[in-house]
Amino acid sequence: MRSTKMTMALLAFLTLQPGAEAQERIERIGLNDALRRAAESSPGKQRASALVRRARALSEVSNAFANPALEVTHEDLDGYSESYVTLRQDLGGLWARSARGRSADYGVREAEAAARAVDAALVLEVQRAFGEAWAAERKLEEARRIAEVIVAAVERAEVRYAEGDLSGMEVRRLRAEGAAYARLLAGMTADMAARQARLGLLVVPEEPGARLAPSSFPEAVPTVPATVGRPAFRRAEVVAASAALESRRALEGVGASGLFDGTSVLGGLKRQSDGQDGLFLGLSVPLPIADRRAGARSVALEASRIAEAELDAVRLRTASEAVVAETTLRALLPSAERALAQVRGAAGLLESALASYEEAETSLLELIDAARTELELATMEAELRRDAWMALYTWEWARGTEPGQEVEDR
Numbered sequence: 001m002r003s004t005k006m007t008m009a010l011l012a013f014l015t016l017q018p019g020a021e022a023q024e025r026i027e028r029i030g031l032n033d034a035l036r037r038a039a040e041s042s043p044g045k046q047r048a049s050a051l052v053r054r055a056r057a058l059s060e061v062s063n064a065f066a067n068p069a070l071e072v073t074h075e076d077l078d079g080y081s082e083s084y085v086t087l088r089q090d091l092g093g094l095w096a097r098s099a100r101g102r103s104a105d106y107g108v109r110e111a112e113a114a115a116r117a118v119d120a121a122l123v124l125e126v127q128r129a130f131g132e133a134w135a136a137e138r139k140l141e142e143a144r145r146i147a148e149v150i151v152a153a154v155e156r157a158e159v160r161y162a163e164g165d166l167s168g169m170e171v172r173r174l175r176a177e178g179a180a181y182a183r184l185l186a187g188m189t190a191d192m193a194a195r196q197a198r199l200g201l202l203v204v205p206e207e208p209g210a211r212l213a214p215s216s217f218p219e220a221v222p223t224v225p226a227t228v229g230r231p232a233f234r235r236a237e238v239v240a241a242s243a244a245l246e247s248r249r250a251l252e253g254v255g256a257s258g259l260f261d262g263t264s265v266l267g268g269l270k271r272q273s274d275g276q277d278g279l280f281l282g283l284s285v286p287l288p289i290a291d292r293r294a295g296a297r298s299v300a301l302e303a304s305r306i307a308e309a310e311l312d313a314v315r316l317r318t319a320s321e322a323v324v325a326e327t328t329l330r331a332l333l334p335s336a337e338r339a340l341a342q343v344r345g346a347a348g349l350l351e352s353a354l355a356s357y358e359e360a361e362t363s364l365l366e367l368i369d370a371a372r373t374e375l376e377l378a379t380m381e382a383e384l385r386r387d388a389w390m391a392l393y394t395w396e397w398a399r400g401t402e403p404g405q406e407v408e409d410r
Contacts, residue, residue, distance in 0.1 A: 026196060026211045026212070026213050027210070027211075027212050027213070028212075028213055028214070028215040029199075029203065029212050029213070029214065029215055030214070030215050030216065031126075031127070031130055031214070034126055034130055034199065034202075034203050034212070035123060035126055035127075037203045037204065038122060038126045038202050038203045039119070039122065041203070041204060041205055041206060042118075042122055042202075042205070043205060044118050044121075044122065045115075045118055045119065045122060047118075048111075048114060048115035048118040048119075049115060051111045051114065051115070052108070052111040052112055052115050054111075055104070055107045055108045055110070055111035055112075056108050056111075058104050058107060059101070059104040059105055059107065059108050061104075062100040062101045062103070062104035063101035063104065063105075066089075066090050068087055068088060068089045069087070069088040069089075069090075070085075070086070070087055070088075071084070071085075071086040071087075071088065071268075072084070072085055072086075073086065079273075080272075080273050080274070081272070081273040082270065082271070082272050082273070083270070083271045083272075084268055084269070084270050084271075085268050085269045086266055086267070086268035087266065087267055087268055088264055088265075088266040089264060089265055089266070090263070090264045091263045091264055091265060099250050099251060099252075100250075100251070102246075102247075102250035103247045103248070103250035103251045104247075106243045106244070106246040106247035106250060107243070107244075107247050109239070109240075109243035109246075110240045110243035110244045110247060111240075113236045113237075113239035113240035113243060114236070114237075114240040116236035116239075117235070117236035117237045117240060119236075120236060120397055121397075122202075123393075123397070124393060124394065124397040125202060126199075126202050126203065127389075127390070127393040128390060128393070129195070129198050129199040129202055130199060130214055131217070131386040131389055131390050131393075132195045132198070132199075132386065133192070133195040133196050133198070133199045133212070133213060133214055134213075134214040134217040134382075134386065135195075135382045135383060135385070135386040136188070136191050136192040136195040136196075137192050137195075137196075137213060137214070138217075138378075138381075138382040139188060139378065139379050139382050140185070140188045140189060140191075140192050142374075142375065142378030142379070142382070143181070143184060143185055143188055143375060143378070144185060146181070146350060146371050146374055146375050146378070147178070147181040147182070147184075147185060149350055149351070149354060149371065150174070150177055150178050150181055150371055151178055151181075153174055153354060153367065154171075154174045154175055154177075154178050157170060157171045157174050158171060170364045173364055173368070174364065174368075177368055177371070193211065196211035196212055196213050197209065197210070197211050199211075199212045199213075199214075200212045217385065217386075217389075218385065218389060219385075220337075220340075220385075221333060221336045221337050221340060221384065221385060221388035221389070222333060222388060222389060222392045223333065223337075224329065224330065224333050224334070225392070225395075228326060228329060228330065228395075229326075233399060233400030234400055235314075235318045235322075235398075235400040236400070237314050237317075237318055238311070238314055238315055238318055241307070241310055241311040241314040241315075242311055244307050244310070244311070245304065245307040245308055245310075245311050247307075248300070248303045248304040248306075248307040249304050249307075251300045251303065251304075252297065252300040252301060252304060262284070262285075262286040263283075263284065263285050263286065264283075264284045265281070265282065265283050265284075266281070266282040266283075266284070267279065267280065267281045267282070268280060318398070318400075321398040322398045322399050322400075324398070325391070325394045325395040325397075325398035325399070326395055326398075326399070328391050328394070328395070329391045329392065329394075329395045332387065332388060332391045333388055333391065333392075336384045336385075336387065336388040337388075339380070339384055340381060340384050340385070343377050343380050343381045343384070344381065349370050349373055349374050349377070350370050350371050350373075350374040352370075353366060353367050353370030353371075354367060354370075
C-alpha cells in the first residue's frame with residue numbers, strides 16, 4: 001500500500017503541475033505584436049536594410065561625374081619664361097559612368113526587392129512559430145485534462161480495490177496507463193517549451209532563452225479567400241533577380257566603352273615673358289594598338305548569363321511554390337472545416353465512458369480506449385486549426401502578398 005501511495009503521488013506530481021511554466025514568467029503575445037517586434041529586432045531584416053543603404057550610396061558614387069583637373073606650370077629658360085594654366089577633363093569615364101550608373105540603379109532595386117523578400121519570409125516564419133507554439137500548448141492542456149481523469153480513476157480504483165470491489169489486475173492496468181500519461185506529458189511539456197523558445201528567438205533575439213506563448217488563436221478555420229485562382233503578384237524574389245539581371249547587362253556597356261578609356265580634353269591660358277599670351281585647346285585619344293576590351297566583355301557577358309539563369313530558376317521555384325500553396329489551400333480548408341465540426345461533435349466521450357465504468361456498464365479497456373480517443377480528437381483539433389491557418393499564411397506568402405500589411409490579431 002505504501003508503494004501504491006508513492007506511485008500515486010508521483011503520477012499526480014508529473015501530470016498536475018501547470019504552475020512550473022508560470023514560475024518562468026512566460027510572456028503572452030498576440031500575432032500582430034509578435035510580427036511588429038520581430039520586424040524591429042530581426043538581424044536578417046537589419047542586414048537587408050543595411051544592404052539597401054549601401055546600394056543607394058553606391059548608386060550615388062557610380063552616377064557622379066569625374067572632377068576636372070587644374071594644372072599650373074611655369075618654365076624658366078635662360079631669361080625667357082612661359083606659364084600655363086591648364087584645365088583637363090577626362091571623357092573616357094563618361095561612357096563607363098553611364099553604364100555603371102545604370103547598373104548601380106538596378107542594384108538599388110535589387111536590394112530593395114531582396115529586403116521585401118526578407119520581410120515576407122520573416123512574417124511567414126513568425127506565423128509558423130506562433131501556430132506551432134499555440135498547438136503545442138493546446139495539446140498539452142488537453143493531455144493534462146485527460147490525465148487528470150485517468151489519475152482520478154486510479155485513485156477511485158485503489159479505494160474500490162481496498163474494499164474488494166475491484167480486481168488487482170484492473171488497478172495495475174490503470175496505474176500503468178497513468179504512468180504512460182506521465183511520460184507523454186513530460187515529452188509534450190518539453191516540446192511546448194521548445195516551440196515557445198523558438199517564437200521567443202524570432203521576436204526577441206536579444207533575449208536568448210526567452211519563451212513567448214500566443215495569447216489567442218482563431219477558434220474556426222479560415223474560409224477560402226475570394227482571390228484564390230486570380231493571377232499572383234510578382235514575388236519580391238523575382239523582382240530582385242530581374243533587377244540583378246538588368247544590372248549585369250548594364251555592365252556590358254562598361255566593356256564596350258573600353259575603347260575610349262583615357263580620352264580627355266584640355267584647354268587653358270599660356271603667357272610668355274615677351275608679353276605674348278593666348279588660349280590653347282587639346283585632345284588626348286588613346287591608340288587602340290591592342291584591344292583590351294575582349295576580356296571585360298566576356299566577363300560582363302557571362303555575368304549576365306548567370307543572372308539570367310538565376311532569374312529563370314527563381315521564377316520556376318516561386319511559380320511552383322504558388323501552385324503547391326494554392327492546391328493545398330483549396331484541398332485543406334474545406335476538409336478541415338468538416339473535420340473540425342466532427343471532432344467537436346465527439347467531445348465528452350471520456351467523461352461518459354468514466355461514468356459508465358464506475359457503474360460497471362463498460363470495461364476497463366473501453367475506458368482506456370475512450371481516453372486515448374479523446375486525446376487523439378483533441379490533438380486533431382489543435383492540428384487542424386494550426387494547419388488550416390498555416391495553409392492560408394503560406395498561400396499569402398507564395399502568391400506575393402506584399403509584406404507589411406497589418407495582420408488581423410485573430
